[in-house]
Amino acid sequence: MTQRLNMAELAPEGYKAMLGLEGYVRKNVDATLLELVKLRASVLNGCSYCVDMHSRDALAAGESSRRLFAVSAWREGPFFDERERAALALTDEATRLGPDGVSDDTWSTVTKHFSDREAADLILAIATINSWNRIAIPSRTQPPTD
Secondary structure (H helix, E strand, O other): OOOOOOHHHHOHHHHHHHHHHHHHHHHHOOHHHHHHHHHHHHHHHOOHHHHHHHHHHHHHOOOOHHHHHHHHHOOOOOOOOHHHHHHHHHHHHHHOOEOOEOOHHHHHHHHHHOOHHHHHHHHHHHHHHHHHHHHHHHHOOOOOOO
16 A cells, blocks of 8 residues: 555644644653553554554563564453553543444443543543544555664
8 A cells, every 4th residue: 555645744733633632642641551541542443554663662661572563452452450440441432433422331431430521631632532533544654664
């Protein structure tokens, strides 16, 4: 596949706005949790560019490959603590919004592990990675081959 568009070149103001949101979530969401959320949403959306990027970023930050591989089947594995599981459940439901949105059960679990401010920042992180996926996929942004 060949890249269709370079969004940074063609829509620089919009791209800059996305980078602003990315900067906000990086400052306000735990780095390990943020990479897990980014990877999970990217797996669900089938964004190869973002799966590659966030896997490599997480590995460089010291995350284990075992946990990264387990993100695709996080419910069945023992690799994630309750806070991470709550964030991953919210990521699943907010990424694949059904007719009822995020379930009360998932939201209840989130509020047990996150303050209101942390939950708001987590939702912004999930929205941001979903937006990045929706930029990378239609523009066919490719991961580096090296």
